Amino acid sequence: MDIAKKAKEASYKIALSSTTVKNDALTYMAQALEDMKDDIISANQEDVSNARKNGLKEALIERLTLTEQRISGMIEGFLTLVDLPDPVGGGTIIKRPNGLTLLKERVPLGVIGIIYESRPNVTSDAAGLCIKSGNAVILRGGSEAINSNKAIVKALCSGLKRSGLPESCIQLIEDTDRERIQELFKMRDYVDVIIPRGGGALIKNVVENSKIPVIETGEGNCHIYVDEFADLPMAEKILINAKTSRPSVCNAAEKLLVHEKIAKDFLPDALLKLQKLGVEIRGCERTRKIYPNAIPIKDEDWPMEYLDFIIGVKVVDSIDEAIEHINRFGTRHSEAIVTKDYERANKFLAGVDAACVYVNASTRFTDGGEFGMGAEIGISTQKLHARGPMGLEELTTTKYLILGNGQIRE
Structure with missing residues (x-):
């Protein structure tokens, strides 16, 4: 899958980007959403119309629908992320008796695959969080929101281009065939983690079939x-x-x-x-x-x-x-x-x-915005690595940097 290979290449570039560059990208992306708002709403109306024809429940149509107010919320989410501290680079220093200095530093996860349903605002939230935390992201939304997601990603990529970051930092799997998800599950060499966000059937499919580590997010009974x-x-x-x-x-x-x-x-x-x-x-x-x-x-x-x-x-x-x-x-x-x-x-x-x-x-x-995270990638209901609303810090891991002056182990 070429998308995964491009994402891996992009992940190395964004991981080395400064906070200023990432914040500029978020600002440009927010502006692009505003500039292309009418196109996004038009695409969303097409999705809503198709959903009604296909008999989707009104409660799910409500999740699918984008209004000017919701797009304004997406824009505000990007601007909030700009003001939040960069999670990358922070860490602790450990001095060892043998003279070694260990730096435990926070680094991006790399390439994150996000599989989700219905809510096109997830496209925006996930992309913003991944860019701020220095990750590349592969998005796979539900078929019912495909036109909305295409329009949103088009806007976000135009903002990325203005910042100088590779547009392949944010990619959407546009083919709605379920076989594409099965292909993604096998791309362990290129994708570092999969995060499913949706109903029980979706989450079960990802957990049982992915060869890539999965962070489960939540069904909410x-x-x-x-x-x-x-x-x-x-x-x-x-x-x-x-x-x-x-x-x-x-x-x-x-x-x-x-x-x-x-x-x-x-x-x-x-x-x-x-x-x-x-x-x-x-x-x-x-x-x-x-x-x-x-x-x-x-x-x-x-x-x-x-x-x-x-x-x-x-x-x-x-x-x-x-x-x-x-x-x-x-x-x-x-x-x-x-x-x-x-x-x-x-x-x-x-x-x-x-x-x-x-x-x-x-x-x-229970929401990343309400918890002061700007947005969320999902609500983790598992106990390893992350639990609850997942914000910027949860999209990073640690790397040890060890500084010596000739030490050898006896």
Whole structure:
């Protein structure tokens, strides 16, 4: 695959580029997005029209759609990256008794392959993060967003060209045939890491078939647990935000767990408000006795990521049952407790196994921009190298530079 070879060559050049050159590239790329905004929106409208003809769910069409506001957000993301510290080059100095000096330095990963679905703004975010961290990137978006992605990459490459960096630092696999992904999986000599960003089927395909190291990012079967000592108006506000503000993204709440002592006080009003906002309620037997409008939930629902106006509800006997349920069915993404009790909050924080665990806040904050990273390459739900929102530092690794004056090992 010529794209991979070109990316490898480009990665050596950008790895040696100064912070000034990379920041100039980001600034030019932001300007190119502004200049070509109308072309990008026109291409996106074509994708949205095709998606509707093909029967794509409205929640997924919402993820696909680009507006002027979203493009402005993409532009702002580049400018935010300019202001962030360069992650490359920082490190620590270690002095050894034999006179050797070790420099543990941060360096780019090299060539990053990113495979993702639906959301064309990922094209922009991923490219910006890779350029700032000194990496070349190969992008493979979903077929439903191909026209949008082509237009965005065209704009970004025009900005790269102005900066003097190789345009092959950012490349898009335009062939939407799935065989191209299988080819990419075998390019171990040229690609250093693959990052899948999408649903469970996509992630599973990458993990099981790639010969290149993979950083798993997240399916989000996220839970809100309303404790017996919760502030109920606060809990309702958090729940509605976490479920309905943007249900098609991985940090949206998919399940609601409620302590049995406050279930009768909390569920009727909270679930009615969700239902009026268009959310389908799927509940356990105890939930349905309190809120008869809920439909019976099935066993296969508990581990499911809906990405839609659907929520599963369960009444639990204790915080321990809530933690056990989350650790059994959650995807290690984002989990939240609503409680006024300090000890119970700490128990939840310590007991829940997830990248991000919240007390009295919406799971929707799990986002690189919200965490001050400018943007994110994805939400890592694994435990090696990176976990949670992946920003600039997570796109680097370390290299030891050893300085001596003739030392030999006895």
